[in-house]
Amino acid sequence: xxxxxxxxxxxxxxxxxxxxxxxxxxxxxxxxxxxxxxxxxxxxxxxxxxxxxxxxxxxxxxxxxxxxxxxxxxxxxxxxxxxxxxxxxxxxxxxxxxxxxxxxxxxxxxxxxxxxxxxxxxxxxxxxxxxxxxxxxxxxxxxxxxxxxxxxxxxxxxxxxxxxxxxxxxxxxxxxxxxxxxxxxxxxxxxxxxxxxxxxxxxxxxxxxxxxxxxxxxxxxxxxxxxxxxxxxxxxxxxxxxxxxxxxxxxxxxxxxxxxxxxxxxxxxxxxxxxxxxxxxxxxxxxxxxxxxxxxxxxxxxxxxxxxxxxxxxxxxxxxxxxxxxxxxxxxxxxxxxxxxxxxxxxxxxxxxxxxxxxxxxxxxxxxxxxxxxxxxxxxxxxxxxxxxxxxxxxxxxxxxxxxxxxxxxxxxxxxxxxxxxxxxxxxxxxxxxxxxxxxxxxxxxxxxxxxxxxxxxxxxxxxxxxxxxxxxxxxxxxxxxxxxxxxxxxxxxxxxxxxxxxxxxxxxxxxxxxxxxxxxxxxxxxxxxxxxxxxxxxxxxxxxxxxxxxxxxxxxxxxxxxxxxxxxxxxxxxxxxxxxxxxxxxxxxxxxxxxxxxxxxxxxxxxxxxxxxxxxxxxxxxxxxxx
Numbered sequence: 069x070x071x072x073x074x075x076x077x078x079x080x081x082x083x084x085x086x087x088x089x090x091x092x093x094x095x096x097x098x099x100x101x102x103x104x105x106x107x108x109x110x111x112x113x114x115x116x117x118x119x120x121x122x123x124x125x126x127x128x129x130x131x132x133x134x135x136x137x138x139x140x141x142x143x144x145x146x147x148x149x150x151x152x153x154x155x156x157x158x159x160x161x162x163x164x165x166x167x168x169x170x171x172x173x174x175x176x177x178x179x180x181x182x183x184x185x186x187x188x189x190x191x192x193x194x195x196x197x198x199x200x201x202x203x204x205x206x207x208x209x210x211x212x213x214x215x216x217x218x219x220x221x222x223x224x225x226x227x228x229x230x231x232x233x234x235x236x237x238x239x240x241x242x243x244x245x246x247x248x249x250x251x252x253x254x255x256x257x258x259x260x261x262x263x264x265x266x267x268x269x270x271x272x273x274x275x276x277x278x279x280x281x282x283x284x285x286x287x288x289x290x291x292x293x294x295x296x297x298x299x300x301x302x303x304x305x306x307x308x309x310x311x312x313x314x315x316x317x318x319x320x321x322x323x324x325x326x327x328x329x330x331x332x333x334x335x336x337x338x339x340x341x342x343x344x345x346x347x348x349x350x351x352x353x354x355x356x357x358x359x360x361x362x363x364x365x366x367x368x369x370x371x372x373x374x375x376x377x378x379x380x381x382x383x384x385x386x387x388x389x390x391x392x393x394x395x396x397x398x399x400x401x402x403x404x405x406x407x408x409x410x411x412x413x414x415x416x417x418x419x420x421x422x423x424x425x426x427x428x429x430x431x432x433x434x435x436x437x438x439x440x441x442x443x444x445x446x447x448x449x450x451x452x453x454x455x456x457x458x459x460x461x462x463x464x465x466x467x468x469x470x471x472x473x474x475x476x477x478x479x480x481x482x483x484x485x486x487x488x489x490x491x492x493x494x495x496x497x498x499x500x501x502x503x504x505x506x507x508x509x510x511x512x513x514x515x516x517x518x519x520x521x522x523x524x525x526x527x528x529x530x531x532x533x534x535x536x537x538x539x540x541x542x543x544x545x546x547x548x549x550x551x552x553x554x555x556x557x558x559x560x561x562x563x564x565x566x567x568x569x570x571x572x573x574x575x576x577x578x579x580x581x582x583x584x585x586x587x588x589x590x591x592x593x594x595x596x597x598x599x600x601x602x603x604x605x606x607x608x609x610x611x612x613x614x615x616x617x618x619x620x621x622x623x624x625x626x627x628x629x630x631x632x633x634x635x636x637x638x639x640x641x642x643x644x645x646x647x648x649x650x651x652x653x654x655x656x657x658x659x660x661x662x663x664x665x666x667x668x669x670x671x672x673x674x675x676x677x678x679x680x681x682x683x684x685x686x687x688x689x690x691x692x693x694x695x696x
Contacts, residue, residue, distance in 0.1 A: 089239045096236040100156045103229055107149035107550075108542035110142050111334060117142070118335070118516040125513075134211040140326050141209070144219045146334060147325040148226025150550025151295075155233050159547045160293035161555055161608070163650065167291040177250075180242040182290040183234055184250035189300050190231035193317070197223040200318035220322055265308045273569055279305040280562060285603070294608050295555035302561040312568070320564055321557030328512065329435050330556070333428055334549040335515030339500070339522055340378075340388070341541040346526025346533060348493035349378050353395045355483075355490040362477040365467030367400045368413060369460060375417040376424060376456055377497050389418055393658045407661045409466075412670035413459070415655035416677050419640035420455035422606075423448035423633050426500055426511060429606045432556065433636060436614035439628040441511060447629040447691040451637065451684045458680040462673060492529045496521055552607055559611035572616045579620045586624040590685045593617065593631070594638045601642025602649050609639055630691040637681045645674050 121135035154160050167178055201224050207216040238247060261268075268275040279301050287297035299317060306312050324330060343349040353374050360366040360373075374392045393414055400410050422429060425445035434441035478486070496518060503514045526533040566572060582588045600609040614635075621631040644651040646667055656663045684690050 092236055092239060096232050099229055099232060103149045104153045104543050107146055107153060107546035110146045111542055111546055114139055114142055115516060115519050119520055122513045122516055136328060137209055137211045141219045143331050144325040145222040146546060147550055147553040148222040150546035151554040152226050152229035154547040154551040155230050157547050160295060160551045162291060162293045163288050164291045166289050177246060178290050180246045181250040182292050183238050184247060185254060186296055187234040188254060189296055190227055190234050194227040194231055196314050196318050197227050200315050223318060261308060269309060273571055275309060276569060276571055294604060295558045298562045299558045302565055305565050316564060317561040320560035324557030324560055325553050332431060332511035332515045333552060334545060335512060335519060336426055336428060337545045337548055339515055339518040341545055342522035345537050345541050346522055347530040348525055350395055351490040351493040352377055355486040358478040358483045358486040365463045367396055368463040371396050371413060372417050372456055372459055375421045389414055389655055389658050397659055408665035409669040411655050411659040411661045411666040412673050414659060415644045415652045415670060416459060416673040418651055419644040419677060420459060421452060422636050422640040424452045429636055432607055432610045433614060433632045436611050437618040439632050443629050443695055444632055446694055447633055450690045451633050454684055454690055455677060455680045458676050459673060462676050492525050555608050556611050559608040563612050563615055575616055576620050580623060586626055589624055597635050597638035598642040601639035606639045627688060627692050630688045633691040634685045641678060
């Protein structure tokens with residue numbers, strides 16, 4: 069999710085470059101279009117290759133060993149090209165509302181400085197990527213025996229494309245004078261840090277506060293994408309405070325974009341968008357409307373139930389809400405429901421659904437913490453039901469005094485017709501979750517089957533497979549994949565730096581010294597991750613702090629699955645709670661409602677949800693009661 073910075077300054081500032089600007093823009097648009105097209109083709113190839121692998125392994129019982137390796141090479145290219153597309157589309161995770169509050173002239177200067185900083189960072193990352201790729205040439209992949217540089221070259225191309233995008237953006241928003249002022253300011257800041265290098269080293273690990281709190285939050289406040297704020301902090305810390313090479317940043321990024329488990333992320337995102345495009349999600353919602361739409365608060369319950377069924381598959385809460393809201397909200401508004409309450413419920417239901425498998429954030433937690441992903445999927449069901457029931461109770465209390473909606477009850481024939489139409493769609497969410505939970509196939513394989521099933525249903529059952537929307541969905545999928553994987557990989561370098569600095573040992577000592585033992589630790593964790601969720605969003609917070617916090621939870625004898633569920637739900641509190649939670653603003657944008665109208669209502673729903681999270685934290689059975 070992201071809130072883009074207003075670029076109204078483009079119309080009030082003369083271009084920084086007159087000669088050649090049009091050529092640069094045309095080149096950037098051409099490269100960006102080709103990057104999106106190639107990444108979309110790669111996504112289709114991934115689906116085919118993984119599908120062939122699944123067929124050969126489970127039907128022919130003759131696994132093809134090179135398919136996973138080839139798929140991972142393509143995954144690296146998909147991730148980096150997707151990251152470049154995401155930068156063009158403004159789809160990277162960021163917090164832009166601070167800059168949006170500034171006066172236009174100040175906003176222009178801050179934006180120019182931010183993009184100048186970003187361009188310099190892209191050049192530095194490109195240099196590091198080239199060196200990493202050159203040194204990878206001598207290594208060979210196990211099955212295909214290809215040079216490893218075939219995979220790592222994706223980082224070179226990705227950062228080169230992003231550098232071109234940053235340069236093009238600067239020509240649009242900056243004057244020549246403002247660019248040179250920003251460039252000079254960057255040089256001055258770099259010189260000051262180099263001059264203060266010794267002083268920063270003398271204060272020991274307290275310098276971590278400067279690099280990973282002040283510097284990161286400063287960049288985020290200017291609207292710099294969270295992933296690049298992490299990269300800048302890690303590069304500055306490694307260069308000034310350690311003897312470690314900056315190639316560690318590329319090493320951590322390469323580890324993320326070549327992880328077979330994370331390969332499931334683009335597949336599940338694609339399943340999610342296909343549910344919407346092919347009409348499968350609409351069929352499920354229409355059935356629920358036929359069953360409950362005539363009751364008091366019926367559409368509220370449909371909204372909650374729809375989020376429970378559809379959520380977790382697409383990989384994006386915005387995508388989940390966008391799949392449900394256009395179907396339900398117009399009818400709710402027609403019935404006279406308050407706009408603010410609708411958006412508040414939509415937002416908090418998104419928070420409630422974060423642990424519903426196959427949740428992308430649960431996959432990230434499993435990879436970062438080492439907890440079994442299948443166990444996380446099993447553990448996520450009941451906590452989400454607890455949140456669902458808590459929100460449904462609020463709906464019941466708030467609607468019991470209202471008159472019944474002015475609509476007739478669906479007839480038996482209408483219900484049977486809706487059920488018949490939804491019949492092909494209903495099994496998909498359950499089959500995906502059951503297959504992963506029971507260990508029938510890996511998450512990546514199950515997601516691939518889900519893609520194939522959605523395509524078949526869309527073409528042959530629902531006769532709804534609009535090619536333009538499908539192509540747009542492919543671009544959206546590669547963009548979201550790139551944003552997720554880039555922030556995961558670059559946050560990994562920060563996590564490595566924090567671990568190597570000894571900060572993890574200090575944090576462990578401090579947490580283990582808390583009065584009240586596990587009880588206080590859980591409460592502190594809820595507050596800590598809620599704050600992180602409002603500032604960093606889910607993925608970077610998970611990558612950064614899972615390796616640090618999970619060992620502490622283990623020392624308190626807290627089950628890894630239980631703690632993971634508490635962490636994810638706590639992050640969702642921060643992600644969807646105003647005034648900083650970007651999930652809340654996404655819900656407002658999707659519902660077409662001003663945030664001020666939803667503020668009053670969301671605090672009630674959010675307060676109940678927080679109580680549900682605390683209950684889940686102190687009743688471990690909700691999370692681990694059904695583990696084998």
